[in-house]
Amino acid sequence: MNRLRLDFGGGSLVALIFLAGAVWWHPAVAVAATAPQPRQEVTPHDSDSPPGQTDVYVVKPGDTLFAISNQFGITVDRLAAANNIDDPAVIEVGQRLIIPPAAEPEQYLHHRVQPGETLHALALRYGLAILELAEPNHLIRVDGLFPGQGVTIQDHTDEPAVLRGQSHTVSRTDTLVALAARHGLHPWALATANNQESPFIAWINSHLWLPGEEGEYLDWPSPFSGVRMHPIPPDQGQTLSIQISLTLPVSITGSFMGAQLPFFQQPGGAGALVGIDALAQTGTHTLVVTATVGDGGYTRYTQQVPIVASEYSTETIVVSEQVAAIMTPETVQSETALLEQLFAPHSLLQMWDGCFALPAHGDVTSAFGTRRSYNIPDASAYHTGTDFGLSVGTPVHAPADGVVVLSEPLTVRGNAIIIDHGWGVLTGYWHLSASHVIAGDSVVQGQHIGDIGNTGLSTGPHLHWEMRIGGVPVDGLQWISEQFP
Numbered sequence: 003m004n005r006l007r008l009d010f011g012g013g014s015l016v017a018l019i020f021l022a023g024a025v026w027w028h029p030a031v032a033v034a035a036t037a038p039q040p041r042q043e044v045t046p047h048d049s050d051s052p053p054g055q056t057d058v059y060v061v062k063p064g065d066t067l068f069a070i071s072n073q074f075g076i077t078v079d080r081l082a083a084a085n086n087i088d089d090p091a092v093i094e095v096g097q098r099l100i101i102p103p104a105a106e107p108e109q110y111l112h113h114r115v116q117p118g119e120t121l122h123a124l125a126l127r128y129g130l131a132i133l134e135l136a137e138p139n140h141l142i143r144v145d146g147l148f149p150g151q152g153v154t155i156q157d158h159t160d161e162p163a164v165l166r167g168q169s170h171t172v173s174r175t176d177t178l179v180a181l182a183a184r185h186g187l188h189p190w191a192l193a194t195a196n197n198q199e200s201p202f203i204a205w206i207n208s209h210l211w212l213p214g215e216e217g218e219y220l221d222w223p224s225p226f227s228g229v230r231m232h233p234i235p236p237d238q239g240q241t242l243s244i245q246i247s248l249t250l251p252v253s254i255t256g257s258f259m260g261a262q263l264p265f266f267q268q269p270g271g272a273g274a275l276v277g278i279d280a281l282a283q284t285g286t287h288t289l290v291v292t293a294t295v296g297d298g299g300y301t302r303y304t305q306q307v308p309i310v311a312s313e314y315s316t317e318t319i320v321v322s323e324q325v326a327a328i329m330t331p332e333t334v335q336s337e338t339a340l341l342e343q344l345f346a347p348h349s350l351l352q353m354w355d356g357c358f359a360l361p362a363h364g365d366v367t368s369a370f371g372t373r374r375s376y377n378i379p380d381a382s383a384y385h386t387g388t389d390f391g392l393s394v395g396t397p398v399h400a401p402a403d404g405v406v407v408l409s410e411p412l413t414v415r416g417n418a419i420i421i422d423h424g425w426g427v428l429t430g431y432w433h434l435s436a437s438h439v440i441a442g443d444s445v446v447q448g449q450h451i452g453d454i455g456n457t458g459l460s461t462g463p464h465l466h467w468e469m470r471i472g473g474v475p476v477d478g479l480q481w482i483s484e485q486f487p
């Protein structure tokens with residue numbers, strides 16, 4: 003009973019300290035667990051083995067025992083026991099793991115975490131103490147869940163009913179009795195609903211479920227009423243859209259992976275687009291969003307977001323001695339600096355609408371993100387755009403509405419055009435034989451802006467199409483099939 007008292011015991015700190023002593027630490031929680039197409043010998047879905055028989059899994063870089071057990075829907079303990087592993091933190095790349103058949107199916111449920119679901123909310127939903135949920139899943143941080151993560155719910159066979167009501171963060175002046183009165187609830191009913199033994203204790207900053215009819219209860223701290231992200235999880239080199247719903251007009255700031263997020267006002271909330279670097283560290287990163295009200299009071303929402311490795315190929319590019327002679331480090335660096343300046347702005351207006359169209363219809367001769375080595379110093383370590391192989395003179399079309407911010411010859415990129423589409427989304431077109439626009443022109447989707455060429459550092463006629471979000475090169479092809487924001 004003593005343990006159960008701690009689960010609601012206000013919060014983060016108490017639960018954290020207790021958990022720290024209770025379970026071991028898993029450093030890289032579940033990178034592979036949420037990969038859309040796990041790359042492995044067997045998966046829980048395509049295994050040919052009849053039920054009850056064992057599979058073998060070969061450990062990949064970045065795997066953790068936790069992530070692997072998640073993929074196969076078994077507990078870490080079961081996986082460790084089947085492989086005689088004493089310390090679950092130590093597994094080696096290439097190690098062959100026996101995947102035991104899942105435990106009796108009626109003994110547990112596998113739950114996919116939704117945005118806004120916290121340990122607190124999950125525990126309430128399944129009628130468990132936080133520790134009863136945290137211990138078997140080896141979860142150590144109370145704010146450590148991330149969308150898409152798999153959590154094993156023991157001793158449950160059916161999905162419980164969705165909880166209805168709202169979330170409330172206990173303030174300095176709150177009492178449970180007053181809160182209950184304000185929301186038409188009995189104080190003891192409110193305490194019981196929150197696994198609390200008494201209505202006379204309210205822990206500051208702890209989260210309460212206020213049962214009601216208002217809609218599905220998720221653990222949003224007011225004034226947040228929803229956070230949507232897509233895609234989840236994002237891959238290296240992809241664009242991540244973050245949409246915040248708010249119950250009050252407040253100002254929103256945020257940060258992710260060490261960079262400030264530019265939030266743009268939208269009806270009922272705010273949105274931001276994040277360019278995930280093609281070389282970004284995989285694993286979970288903390289998204290922090292802060293809502294500040296007029297009097298300076300603020301609410302902070304944090305969410306773990308996993309970044310998944312993209313599979314990139316590699317290529318070596320050898321340019322002729324004459325070309326290499328022009329590409330001095332000074333030339334390359336000054337052009338890079340010019341582009342960084344041009345790609346940096348976060349224009350407030352969203353000029354595009356819907357999906358982008360392809361700027362040219364040709365074979366992709368070099369994909370975004372391809373790791374590259376050049377015989378030129380200071381050249382990019384990876385391909386920052388998509389190359390379409392087409393003959394000189396083939397028309398290039400604007401993929402979406404925008405404003406031209408550059409149309410001029412550059413040394414490395416040849417005849418170049420850059421279009422600003424707003425919200426920090428810009429696209430570039432390199433190596434053109436001709437440009438039909440000038441800086442300042444407004445362009446519309448499908449407009450003929452230039453012709454394919456072989457100018458600048460180019461080893462044959464092609465269009466290099468580049469997209470940057472907030473200055474970070476991303477895969478533009480994602481925008482052909484997905485709508486942003």
Ligand SMILES: [Zn+2]
Nearest residue numbers: 387388389466
């Ligand atoms: Zn290219």
